[in-house]
Amino acid sequence: MSTVTKAKAMSASGRDYLELTKPKVVALLVLTAWVGMMLAQPGLPDLLKLFAATAGIGLLSAAAAAVNHVVDQRIDAQMARTYSRPVAKGRISPLQAASFAVALAVTGFVILYALVNALTAWLTLASLFGYAVVYTMFLKRATPQNIVIGGLAGAMPPLLGWTAMTGDIHGHALLLVMIIFTWTPPHFWALAIHRRDDYAKVNMPMLPVTHGIEFTKSVICLYTVILFLVCLMPYLVGMTGAIYLLGSAVLNLRFMQYAWKLKLQSDNSSAMATFKFSIVHLMVLFLLLLVDHYFKVAPIYVS
């Protein structure tokens, strides 16, 4: 390492290390894991397990994010959105970031294995591997379906939360995974439309680069319709009640409205608004699942 790089690496602050962990993304991932924990049983979950599972899932997610900063340092340095990230800028060296990631991952895994259960520990480690290795190192550079397949890793937390409480995999938890899996493409592709030129510059085969913006807008519309239908499933199987049904219908109609507005406009001026709405959508949807769980109005069955 050159003296200049060393000096920059030494000037890393706590804030730089925090940035490595993608804290806002991890916060939403943890919220979805909590919902999995709460919905796994009636009443409140065991508090020790809740704290341990939160810490473990949060730490392993943060570790995955830090690995992403190391692997992507060169492309991050060339894109306007990411050029000032700590590893891309040299404020944290790749070795420091990788060591930080290993420390977070080992701590998270040990917490899950010792205080929660082995199934959750291994599934969370597999999610880390799915995002940090399968998505970041391979899929991201290989195919425009990168975020569809890689999205499974980010969709796992509700299942991780559920297995943390029960020790087994339940169909209801898989429905929550399916919701996030279907939400991810419109979430990311809206941003990718806005940042298309950045991705083209670094040769990342994101859908707006490989298939064009019009095609991407159409696929976003299609995914919002699929998401609407997938979000009905928890109600249809009797997992949730009317509060969730109504709330999710409103959120999904609004998401579809954003998608159609983006599709119908000749420029891409509402792409970022669509991306930002996707985050509010997922957060409110999962909060609704919680409210519905504790104040459930029974589904209406027609006999």
Ligand code: HEM
């Ligand atoms: C493969 C799947 C995913 C991809 C490719 C993706 C991509 C992105 C990108 C590129 C950003 C912008 C980050 C930035 O500007 O620094 C972002 C932001 C965000 N994503 Fe995702 N995302 C994915 C899955 C998820 C999941 C599963 C969640 C949560 C459950 C999530 C939550 C967020 C949040 C909260 C932000 C805003 C972060 C901020 O403002 O700092 N994402 N996502």
Ligand SMILES: CC(C)=CCC/C(C)=C/CC/C(C)=C/COP(=O)(O)OP(=O)(O)O
């Ligand atoms: C253990 C577990 C649940 C792991 C999942 C971890 C995780 C952080 C998932 C979020 C997905 C995400 C932010 C993808 C963006 O990566 P990108 O490289 O496309 O975006 P970037 O250019 O902003 O880095």
